[in-house]
Amino acid sequence: MPSVPDVTTNQFTAFRQAEKHFKNRAVKDKYPSLRKYQESLVDLSRPEQQEDDVVWKAGWWSPDHEPDACPNRTDWKPWLFKGKEKDKGTRPDLPTSDLKPIQLNDGRTGWIVAPGCILIPRFLSCSEQLHFLHSSLAEYTLPPNPLSLSTHYDLPSNLFELYTHDPDTVVQPKHRTFPASQTRSSATSDVPKSRTLIETEPASIIGYDEIVARNKTWTGDAPSDKLKEKTVDQLILELRWANLGWVYQWSTKSYDFSREEPIPFPPELAAVCHQVVASVPWHRVFSEGDDSYACGWENWAEDYAPDTGIVNFYQARKDTLMGHVDRSELDPARPLVSLSLGYSAILLLGSASRHDPPKPIIMRSGDCLIMSGSGRQAYHGVPRILEGTLPSHFAMQDRDSETMKAAKRFISSARININARQVFPPGFVRPDRE
Numbered sequence: 434m435p436s437v438p439d440v441t442t443n444q445f446t447a448f449r450q451a452e453k454h455f456k457n458r459a460v461k462d463k464y465p466s467l468r469k470y471q472e473s474l475v476d477l478s479r480p481e482q483q484e485d486d487v488v489w490k491a492g493w494w495s496p497d498h499e500p501d502a503c504p505n506r507t508d509w510k511p512w513l514f515k516g517k518e519k520d521k522g523t524r525p526d527l528p529t530s531d532l533k534p535i536q537l538n539d540g541r542t543g544w545i546v547a548p549g550c551i552l553i554p555r556f557l558s559c560s561e562q563l564h565f566l567h568s569s570l571a572e573y574t575l576p577p578n579p580l581s582l583s584t585h586y587d588l589p590s591n592l593f594e595l596y597t598h599d600p601d602t603v604v605q606p607k608h609r610t611f612p613a614s615q616t617r618s619s620a621t622s623d624v625p626k627s628r629t630l631i632e633t634e635p636a637s638i639i640g641y642d643e644i645v646a647r648n649k650t651w652t653g654d655a656p657s658d659k660l661k662e663k664t665v666d667q668l669i670l671e672l673r674w675a676n677l678g679w680v681y682q683w684s685t686k687s688y689d690f691s692r693e694e695p696i697p698f699p700p701e702l703a704a705v706c707h708q709v710v711a712s713v714p715w716h717r718v719f720s721e722g723d724d725s726y727a728c729g730w731e732n733w734a735e736d737y738a739p740d741t742g743i744v745n746f747y748q749a750r751k752d753t754l755m756g757h758v759d760r761s762e763l764d765p766a767r768p769l770v771s772l773s774l775g776y777s778a779i780l781l782l783g784s785a786s787r788h789d790p791p792k793p794i795i796m797r798s799g800d801c802l803i804m805s806g807s808g809r810q811a812y813h814g815v816p817r818i819l820e821g822t823l824p825s826h827f828a829m830q831d832r833d834s835e836t837m838k839a840a841k842r843f844i845s846s847a848r849i850n851i852n853a854r855q856v857f858p859p860g861f862v863r864p865d866r867e
């Protein structure tokens with residue numbers, strides 16, 4: 434997707450500028466500077482000692498990566514650092530004064546990082562992270578859940594089991610059954626490297642009828658015609674998402690409501706999401722003066738029940754998620770619960786306008802972000818997985834089961850994000866099903 438310069442000033446929006454900064458891979462082994470954004474950078478789970486901090490240890494605060502202001506700098510020579518211990522620099526203090534701490538009902542502390550957006554650092558323990566890593570791969574990728582690869586390959590139903598026990602198994606691409614010119618997505622010549630998100634759509638909220646109407650225009654996504662067979666080992670590195678619950682159609686940006694019921698949402702994940710939403714004192718989040726005061730938070734503690742979700746798989750060094758707003762759910766304010774596993778990442782969290790500078794947030798393994806109220810209309814994206822930041826509890830142990838070993842092999846180069854949403858507010862009666 435080409436970036437969209439602001440036509441009035443011929444400049445990129447503040448969101449796009451930040452995105453470009455963190456995505457930059459112009460010089461191999463030179464990370465984009467975190468310092469450039471240190472006045473607004475949020476990193477709430479970082480260990481007290483910088484020596485214990487995977488982000489610092491990986492060199493993300495290294496002065497060798499400075500200055501970044503002039504990307505065409507020619508005097509930085511990565512080969513000079515070959516074999517030399519890189520100067521990791523000193524991690525600066527980060528201001529938290531514009532963040533509001535909020536005591537959760539279960540005794541934890543959350544932080545309001547943007548209106549309606551609460552970050553709960555270290556929400557999942559190490560063993561819970563390992564558990565959800567395993568579920569993400571061994572359970573959430575099973576049929577009937579659609580996978581990003583399902584359109585393009587004749588996927589075996591047990592992709593992860595094969596990855597565990599027989600990774601050299603060959604998977605064939607799907608063959609087109611109709612000419613490319615007749616397909617909606619004939620422009621897609623390869624498996625999409627990132628999710629296809631249309632940047633230009635204004636922030637509007639669509640209703641049930643509109644979603645059903647959009648669905649009817651959907652003729653199915655066509656498999657790419659340029660794909661070759663791949664081994665399971667190769668293919669799993671291209672897996673970008675698994676869909677849970679109601680099925681989202683990326684090309685129409687709407688849920689497929691042709692089914693009577695959604696695919697059952699994983700009960701354990703639903704329970705965790707419900708529990709965290711119930712632990713938030715919402716009256717404090719939406720205290721008077723906030724424009725989302727009247728967003729219906731009063732019942733969330735009782736009736737929040739996710740019925741759809743996306744599990745995002747990001748390969749470090751490769752995958753990113755461009756700035757977007759998730760606005761396909763019928764209640765535009767209900768919480769979206771997002772869990773991070775594996776490598777740390779930069780999440781850019783903006784406002785409803787791409788012109789406002791976003792806050793870069795380091796999302797670490799175990800962190801939970803809840804987006805709700807007007808925060809659901811905030812642009813956000815993941816321009817960078819922070820290379821070298823896998824926490825040590827993901828290291829393989831002799832006592833691990835075979836599937837856990839495979840899950841750890843997968844996460845050794847990846848970040849996983851599980852995000853859960855609720856499409857239908859409680860009591861919603863679908864007009865076409867009455």
Ligand SMILES: O=C(O)CCC(=O)C(=O)O
Pocket residue numbers: 743745754759771780796813814815850852
């Ligand atoms: O990976 C993340 O942290 C964010 C994912 C996200 O925004 C989405 O799936 O809509």
Ligand SMILES: [Fe+2]
Pocket residue numbers: 757758759813
């Ligand atoms: Fe999102």
